[in-house]
Amino acid sequence: xxxxxxxxxxxxxxxxxxxxxxxxxDGSLLGIAYxxxxxxxxxxxNECVAALVSPHPECLSQIGYCRSRxxxxxxxxxDAYVIVWDVGTxxxxxx
Numbered sequence: 001x002x003x004x005x006x007x008x009x010x011x012x013x014x015x016x017x018x019x020x021x022x023x024x025x026d027g028s029l030l031g032i033a034y035x036x037x038x039x040x041x042x043x044x045x046n047e048c049v050a051a052l053v054s055p056h057p058e059c060l061s062q063i064g065y066c067r068s069r070x071x072x073x074x075x076x077x078x079d080a081y082v083i084v085w086d087v088g089t090x091x092x093x094x095x
Contacts, residue, residue, distance in 0.1 A: 009046035013039045020063045024072065024087070031074055033060040038076060038085075052090055056081045068093075 016034035023030055029049070030041040036054040041047065054060060058078035065087075066073050072087040084094040 008043070011041065011046055011048075013037075013048060013051075019059065019061055022064050022074075024065050025067065029087070031063055031065070033063045033076065035059045038063055038074060040087075050090065052085055054078070054081070054083055055092060055095055056083065 013032065013034050014037075016037075018032045018034055020033040021030060023043070027043070030043045031038050032041065036057070036059055038052045038060065039048050040050040040052075042049050052074070054076060056078060058080055060076045060078050062077040064075050066075060068084075071093075073093065074085045074087050076083040076085070081095065083092060085091065086093050
């Protein structure tokens with residue numbers, strides 16, 4: 001059969017331009033970096049379900065999910081900083 005791409009949804013967050021995006025390991029969350037914030041979206045419902053703010057003044061340029069000791073983490077990178085959040089508790093683990 002033939003395969004094709006289809007737009008599932010379009011969204012925005014505070015009229016910001018996204019810098020980076022990544023899916024959680026199970027695909028249940030889409031994290032998108034906007035300036036100093038990361039918004040977490042439910043990709044099926046197209047709803048923003050949570051947001052994190054970097055403790056540093058620089059904009060995030062890259063984000064990515066990882067697991068550390070059984071904890072789902074989000075790593076954010078700016079020009080001068082690296083931040084690691086625990087996705088489950090929304091707390092900064094390392095900066």
